[in-house]
Amino acid sequence: MAAPALWETAFSQVVEKTTKQLEKQGYVILQDILPENLLNDLLQHLQSLDDEKFNRAGVGREKDYHLNRFIRRDEIHWLEGSHPVTRDYFRWIEKLRNALNRQLFLGLFEYECHYAFYPPGAFYKKHLDAFKGANSRILSTVLYLNPGWLAGDGGELVIYHPVNDEVLEVITPDFGKMVIFLSEEFPHEVLPAKTRRYSLTGWFRKNNSLSQSIDPLL
Numbered sequence: 001m002a003a004p005a006l007w008e009t010a011f012s013q014v015v016e017k018t019t020k021q022l023e024k025q026g027y028v029i030l031q032d033i034l035p036e037n038l039l040n041d042l043l044q045h046l047q048s049l050d051d052e053k054f055n056r057a058g059v060g061r062e063k064d065y066h067l068n069r070f071i072r073r074d075e076i077h078w079l080e081g082s083h084p085v086t087r088d089y090f091r092w093i094e095k096l097r098n099a100l101n102r103q104l105f106l107g108l109f110e111y112e113c114h115y116a117f118y119p120p121g122a123f124y125k126k127h128l129d130a131f132k133g134a135n136s137r138i139l140s141t142v143l144y145l146n147p148g149w150l151a152g153d154g155g156e157l158v159i160y161h162p163v164n165d166e167v168l169e170v171i172t173p174d175f176g177k178m179v180i181f182l183s184e185e186f187p188h189e190v191l192p193a194k195t196r197r198y199s200l201t202g203w204f205r206k207n208n209s210l211s212q213s214i215d216p217l218l
């Protein structure tokens with residue numbers, strides 16, 4: 001049998017590490033798992049979007065402007081697979097979704113994602129991405145797109161213990177780093193960024209369309 005292509009070897013290692021760590025601790029921190037040209041293209045695409053394509057992020061269905069501003073200050077742009085760059089990313093994510101479903105039986109059904117831009121001073125206070133049984137988010141993914149991020153730039157992702165609130169990880173948003181965690185389990189926050197902070201954040205969801213309407217709670 002022919003030897004697997006290099007990227008296939010790398011991908012199977014990503015799956016192995018992700019499976020192991022998700023089983024053991026519920027989250028995984030991966031570095032440089034996507035091809036560098038894809039990372040560069042994503043960053044370029046994100047930066048090419050006009051300001052008006054980014055919307056102030058809100059919190060769930062909460063429409064209260066002041067409450068939202070108190071909780072989070074990032075700006076987001078939801079992605080579709082129609083642009084060549086995002087299509088490549090979605091293709092990679094689809095491979096990951098299938099592999100994780102085979103390994104972990106998580107029933108991951110679809111993926112939604114957005115670019116996020118934190119202007120200087122922006123933060124996202126401690127929160128959960130999903131409430132048990134509420135909005136069907138199973139796994140959160142955050143891919144960072146910040147070349148040359150420095151220790152003093154802030155903007156770290158802090159992951160807390162699901163039960164005792166202890167700080168488990170303080171993660172710098174370095175270019176090419178991806179964090180994946182169980183959406184219902186881990187409270188987390190983004191500390192104030194001192195400089196422009198870019199990421200691509202997404203969620204694998206389970207199929208929620210069994211009950212009459214699609215996603216009744218969102």
Ligand code: OGA
Pocket residue numbers: 116124129142156157188189190199201
């Ligand atoms: C989110 C989030 C984390 C990060 O968008 O829900 O928690 O590090 N992002 O950007």
Ligand code: MN
Pocket residue numbers: 127128129188
């Ligand atoms: Mn979050």
